[in-house]
Amino acid sequence: TKTYQIAVLPGDGIGPEVMAEALKVLKAVSRKENVAFRTQEALVGGAAWDHYHSHLPEETLTICRESDAILFGSVGGPVREQNTPKWQGVEVHSLLGLRKAFGLFANLRPARLFPALAFASPLRQDVAREGFDILVVRELTGGIYFGQPKGRTGTGEEEKAFDTMVYSRCEIRRIAQVAFEIARKRRQKVTSIDKANVLTTMVFWRQVVEEVAADYPDVTYEPMYVDNAAMQMVKNPQQFDVLLCGNMFGDILSDEAAMLTGSLGMLPSASFAGSGFGMYEPGGGSAQDIAGQHIANPIAQILSTAMMLRYSLNMEKPARDIEKAVEKVLAEGHRTADIAGREDTPVSTGTMGDLITTAY
Amino acid sequence: TKTYQIAVLPGDGIGPEVMAEALKVLKAVSRKENVAFRTQEALVGGAAWDHYHSHLPEETLTICRESDAILFGSVGGPVREQNTPKWQGVEVHSLLGLRKAFGLFANLRPARLFPALAFASPLRQDVAREGFDILVVRELTGGIYFGQPKGRTGTGEEEKAFDTMVYSRCEIRRIAQVAFEIARKRRQKVTSIDKANVLTTMVFWRQVVEEVAADYPDVTYEPMYVDNAAMQMVKNPQQFDVLLCGNMFGDILSDEAAMLTGSLGMLPSASFAGSGFGMYEPGGGSAQDIAGQHIANPIAQILSTAMMLRYSLNMEKPARDIEKAVEKVLAEGHRTADIAGREDTPVSTGTMGDLITTAY
Ligand SMILES: CC(C)[C@H](C(=O)O)[C@@H](O)C(=O)O
Numbered sequence: 001t002k003t004y005q006i007a008v009l010p011g012d013g014i015g016p017e018v019m020a021e022a023l024k025v026l027k028a029v030s031r032k033e034n035v036a037f038r039t040q041e042a043l044v045g046g047a048a049w050d051h052y053h054s055h056l057p058e059e060t061l062t063i064c065r066e067s068d069a070i071l072f073g074s075v076g077g078p079v080r081e082q083n084t085p086k087w088q089g090v091e092v093h094s095l096l097g098l099r100k101a102f103g104l105f106a107n108l109r110p111a112r113l114f115p116a117l118a119f120a121s122p123l124r125q126d127v128a129r130e131g132f133d134i135l136v137v138r139e140l141t142g143g144i145y146f147g148q149p150k151g152r153t154g155t156g157e158e159e160k161a162f163d164t165m166v167y168s169r170c171e172i173r174r175i176a177q178v179a180f181e182i183a184r185k186r187r188q189k190v191t192s193i194d195k196a197n198v199l200t201t202m203v204f205w206r207q208v209v210e211e212v213a214a215d216y217p218d219v220t221y222e223p224m225y226v227d228n229a230a231m232q233m234v235k236n237p238q239q240f241d242v243l244l245c246g247n248m249f250g251d252i253l254s255d256e257a258a259m260l261t262g263s264l265g266m267l268p269s270a271s272f273a274g275s276g277f278g279m280y281e282p283g284g285g286s287a288q289d290i291a292g293q294h295i296a297n298p299i300a301q302i303l304s305t306a307m308m309l310r311y312s313l314n315m316e317k318p319a320r321d322i323e324k325a326v327e328k329v330l331a332e333g334h335r336t337a338d339i340a341g342r343e344d345t346p347v348s349t350g351t352m353g354d355l356i357t358t359a360y
Numbered sequence: 361t362k363t364y365q366i367a368v369l370p371g372d373g374i375g376p377e378v379m380a381e382a383l384k385v386l387k388a389v390s391r392k393e394n395v396a397f398r399t400q401e402a403l404v405g406g407a408a409w410d411h412y413h414s415h416l417p418e419e420t421l422t423i424c425r426e427s428d429a430i431l432f433g434s435v436g437g438p439v440r441e442q443n444t445p446k447w448q449g450v451e452v453h454s455l456l457g458l459r460k461a462f463g464l465f466a467n468l469r470p471a472r473l474f475p476a477l478a479f480a481s482p483l484r485q486d487v488a489r490e491g492f493d494i495l496v497v498r499e500l501t502g503g504i505y506f507g508q509p510k511g512r513t514g515t516g517e518e519e520k521a522f523d524t525m526v527y528s529r530c531e532i533r534r535i536a537q538v539a540f541e542i543a544r545k546r547r548q549k550v551t552s553i554d555k556a557n558v559l560t561t562m563v564f565w566r567q568v569v570e571e572v573a574a575d576y577p578d579v580t581y582e583p584m585y586v587d588n589a590a591m592q593m594v595k596n597p598q599q600f601d602v603l604l605c606g607n608m609f610g611d612i613l614s615d616e617a618a619m620l621t622g623s624l625g626m627l628p629s630a631s632f633a634g635s636g637f638g639m640y641e642p643g644g645g646s647a648q649d650i651a652g653q654h655i656a657n658p659i660a661q662i663l664s665t666a667m668m669l670r671y672s673l674n675m676e677k678p679a680r681d682i683e684k685a686v687e688k689v690l691a692e693g694h695r696t697a698d699i700a701g702r703e704d705t706p707v708s709t710g711t712m713g714d715l716i717t718t719a720y
């Protein structure tokens with residue numbers, strides 16, 4: 001039997017609870033597909049701080065380096081403790097640290113509105129009822145997040161701070177290729193987000209994306225300004241298939257799209273390097289306010305596990321089977337509290353995990 | 361009688377039609393308040409191109425320089441002609457040119473959802489029905505739009521393009537002061553948008569805004585990350601009063617907020633300098649697809665005129681009276697096509713202008 005090594009980083013808040021459910025599903029995959037997963041837990045975020053006074057200790061990086069993929073929970077502290085050393089900067093240190101350390105340049109963030117959950121969307125119900133299925137493909141290791149120089153100069157009224165937005169052709173090309181490849185397997189449309197009317201970087205972005213688009217005549221390519229995209233997203237989300245974005249614009253638009261689904265607890269994400277190595281995490285955050293109550297929705301973590309199988313382990317079939325199991329359980333009407341309608345009796349985190357494992 | 365000189369720049373598309381209605385209202389203000397407005401028309405955008413081969417001719421700048429304020433219509437060509445010399449870059453040349461030439465650093469973009477027009481909002485009706493009233497205060501002459509250096513270097517795969525996001529203490533302070541002053545006259549809350557967890561510029565932005573906030577103990581100050589703001593805006597727009605933003609984030613969030621009102625044709629905007637000089641323009645754009653049909657909504661242009669009276673000419677009373685006249689006409693059920701419900705018979709651009717002028 002083939003053996004994969006998975007670094008499991010549950011992190012903070014609801015992270016450990018929902019991770020436990022994802023691992024149940026992974027065990028089921030192991031039985032059904034006759035593969036072995038050697039999972040190795042490591043500390044990250046506030047959970048790591050207590051032991052190492054670091055949010056991303058070297059030991060955790062080592063475990064990740066020895067693995068085929070990282071299954072990540074979530075990091076972040078309670079709202080009222082944001083400014084304590086334990087929690088300050090925890091997301092940036094953990095997430096940007098891992099992205100940079102492993103060159104995770106491609107970030108996939110599906111935002112899918114299931115028609116059955118349309119009532120939870122903040123959109124007008126005639127818009128929401130049709131559902132939508134957007135995949136944000138976000139560049140994750142470049143742009144203004146990491147561009148140099150960054151700094152501060154001067155004093156008094158003339159004190160200034162600055163950051164640099166920068167993209168090279170190879171950075172733009174490789175993320176564009178990811179977007180077009182995936183669009184081929186979806187609805188054959190890529191909307192590339194830029195601000196080419198104002199930013200030099202974005203003029204270049206548009207030019208390189210057009211170069212790549214020429215290699216995919218079967219995929220419809222359309223450029224769109226970021227401000228317009230922020231409007232179109234709420235007006236008519238159905239028009240989008242794959243949304244290709246730089247780091248900063250992808251940060252904003254993926255969150256807008258996620259919120260429109262009304263169910264953050266359902267959204268997985270993947271961040272991978274060219275090698276296939278990747279990190280898989282739910283979109284929703286540590287949700288400290290409900291941690292430990294066993295009411296968190298484990299679906300995002302479970303669907304992240306499916307993405308891991310698909311993108312890092314090249315196991316398309318169990319990935320699909322997990323996704324189908326989730327759909328089946330939802331179709332049967334099972335709901336955790338976050339997606340429960342007024343008439344539903346919510347199930348616990350563990351029950352939802354069991355239901356999906358059984359349906360798989 | 362006091363005389364004000366107003367530069368009138370109707371521009372393209374529906375610009376001239378809606379401007380004509382605004383000028384009707386301005387004439388009524390002149391009679392009621394015993395002031396004189398000397399309006400001087402000047403060409404801008406595609407309309408200027410035909411005569412000058414420039415989107416913002418020197419002659420237009422001279423007329424603006426001799427005036428107390430600029431009343432601006434809209435610029436922009438038909439979708440299919442975007443890449444012709446007449447239309448390429450027309451918005452950037454006209455708008456960024458005027459902003460820079462006159463130091464229009466403060467951009468106010470109200471996004472108000474009138475409960476009576478809730479049905480037009482893309483938001484779920486139980487959210488929309490409460491209405492909302494957000495004022496985006498956007499910094500307009502700094503940040504990544506104008507920061508230096510900008511450029512392109514290298515060749516082949518290593519070719520790069522870059523822009524610089526930069527803000528100085530005095531730039532941040534003056535726009536923050538505008539936001540806090542206005543919040544005092546509204547619901548006493550400023551939400552300052554940043555990305556202080558990632559960008560050096562935004563760490564500094566937050567620091568300076570906090571310095572300013574300390575001078576306004578009567579105003580609630582709250583920082584919020586831009587990605588979270590993009591989510592909160594669709595989830596719960598009622599939580600916002602004044603949204604203080606840098607140039608880039610303000611561009612994105614003001615458009616998102618505008619679309620949530622469902623009536624772009626109703627939204628005015630103001631852009632002013634420290635001196636009081638300012639430019640006033642509707643939010644909606646040139647809408648070439650409906651130009652010349654006399655169905656465009658003139659309310660945004662009329663409310664922009666009210667803002668001009670308030671901010672550049674220090675005439676609060678007629679500004680209020682215009683706003684009340686608009687509300688009265690809407691309350692009576694009069695609607696242009698863009699805001700008409702299924703049972704309404706839409707009125708023309710000219711009729712709407714007349715109705716408001718009469719109600720004023
Ligand atoms: C926590 C933060 C650094 C991060 C980002 O901005 O990328 C987060 O918002 C995200 O989208 O993953």
Ligand SMILES: CC(C)[C@H](C(=O)O)[C@@H](O)C(=O)O
Nearest residue numbers: 197198227451452455456611
């Ligand atoms: C046309 C463009 C340059 C402009 C901007 O980005 O500022 C527009 O989007 C706006 O918001 O006024």
